[in-house]
Amino acid sequence: xxTALDTGLLRIKLxxxxxxxxLCGGLAEIDRNRVTVLVNDVEELIxxxxxxxxxxxxxxxxxxEEAETSKARLDAxxxxxxxxxxxxxxxxxx
Numbered sequence: 902x903x904t905a906l907d908t909g910l911l912r913i914k915l916x917x918x919x920x921x922x923x924l925c926g927g928l929a930e931i932d933r934n935r936v937t938v939l940v941n942d943v944e945e946l947i948x949x950x951x952x953x954x955x956x957x958x959x960x961x962x963x964x965x966e967e968a969e970t971s972k973a974r975l976d977a978x979x980x981x982x983x984x985x986x987x988x989x990x991x992x993x994x995x
Contacts, residue, residue, distance in 0.1 A: 902931045906940065908982035910989045921946065921990035923983060944983060946990055954991055958984040 906927045912919050927940030961981040968974035 904929050904931070906938070908979055908986065910986040910993070911938065912993070919993075921993045923986045923990060925979075925983065944987075946987070946994075949987065949991070951988075951991055951995075954984070954988045958988055960984075 906924060906929055908925045909923070911922045911924050913922060914920075923944040923946065924938070924940040925942035925944065927938060929939075930937045958981070961977065961984040964977040965974060965981050968977045
């Protein structure tokens with residue numbers, strides 16, 4: 902089975918430890934007990950404060966609401982998904 906992946910949070914298990922990764926779209930192939938993930942882009946989790954991540958999420962939500970063109974709305978929606986994934990990853994790590 903092949904499925905499309907949207908921008909969001911992916912958790913992978915490395916050396917018995919779950920690690921969150923922010924991915925930016927792609928494909929996943931599931932075959933028996935194996936999952937292969939191909940992504941368009943990956944965002945590293947940088948040292949960011951929870952307050953800053955929350956502000957980025959709020960700013961991205963406002964940008965979606967205030968977008969005047971379809972392209973601006975689409976771009977803002979992608980940034981909103983990334984900001985949401987960042988906050989989810991931070992909550993997962995804490």
